[in-house]
Amino acid sequence: MIQLSVNLNKIATLRNARGGEIPNLLQVAIDVQKFGAQGITVHPRPDERHITYKDVYDLNSILTKEFNIEGRPIKKFMKLVLDILPDQVTLVPDYDHVITSNSGWNPILYQNLLTETISKLKDHGIRTSIFLDPNPKFVPYVAKTGADRIELYTGNFAIGYANKKWDCINPYVLTAREAIKNHLLVNAGHDLNLENISFLIKKIPNLVEVSIGHSLISDSLYMGLENAIQTYLKKIESSYYEYDENKGL
Template sequence: MVKLSVNLNKIATLRNSRGGNIPNVLQVAIDIQKFGANGITIHPRPDERHISYKDVYDIKSIITTELNIEGNPINKFMKLVLDILPNQVTLVPDLENVITSNSGWNTILYQDLLTEKINKLKDHGIRTSIFLDPNPKLVPYAANTGADRIELYTENFSIGYANKKWNCIHPYIITAKEAMNYHLLVNAGHDLNLENISFLIEKIPNIEEVSIGHSLISDSLYMGLENTIQTYLKKIYKSCKKKISSK
């Protein structure tokens, strides 16, 4: 089964827009796990505009599933994750002034940097993943860093899905297949939703985990959080069964 990790950033953004502690990020994390999600994803940025560094410590204490922490491996971030020791760290090359993550790593250019950071994480028993554009040429260099996984950056797939879903999925399929050649597992995330998640899971081989935040939280405004998580899980389950039965 493909695992569903729910990103809490939008909950923190809503809380921070008003001040105080409503909605309570910690309680939402507890509820998301209770409602069936397989993990929690958080992405603390240096300006702490959504998830704060204090949130990370608080959330760690209530995780009963898996904790995935995303971020650019600057010194402050590395100190945090080596202190927290989450199940997984996903390295993302985002700059401080971006609204949201908008590209994967150039693993050719940044191979030495990524190798250094990943070695430190793996020395502490942390599973590592590299945020990657769907480009098979980048995969061997990702593997050379010692990473356990790649996370496919799926914004272009999500944009192209409505009109050209076969064209837009092709780079992801060949990148995932290349990852298999290097014994890398595959995660996926960014702008995945109830419309496109099934197609992605059915077509991409060896996908282990999807990380979904913005769309899932948006859907929950209409559907309720528990019902939304259950709906995503049912989609994922049906997609996995369909992929298995087609083999």
């Protein structure tokens, strides 16, 4: 079954807008787990604009489900993840000038950096994933780094879905198939929502985890957090079984 990891960055953004501890990030994390999500994702950026490094340490003490930490492998980030030893680290090229992640790595240009970083993480038993644009030619270079997974950046898929969903899905399908050939599992994340996630799941082979934050938290304003999580889980489950029955055709 495809796992749902809930990204809590948006909760931290709301808290930071006013200061203090409302909404309480730790309580939300406890509730997200209680309501059925299989994992928690956070992305502490160097400027700590939403999730802070302290948040990550605090969350580690109360999480019982999978913990996925995303980020750029600067010295401060590497110290954090090697202190915490999360279940998974997703390496993301989170450039300082962007509001949110808007591209994946070029594993050809950054082969040495990614290989050295992943070696350190795997020495500590941490599963590794590389945030990647949907481009099949990149996949063999990811495999050379020693990574366990790719995370497909789905921002462009989300933009194209409304008008050209058949066109926009093709590079994702081809990249996922190339991942299978190179013995890599596939995660996906960025701007996934209740409208587009089913189509993605039905078309992407080897998909094992989706990370959803902005849309899920936004939906929870109308639906309530528990109902939002359950709705996403049901959508993921029904889409997965439909894909399985049709073999992605």
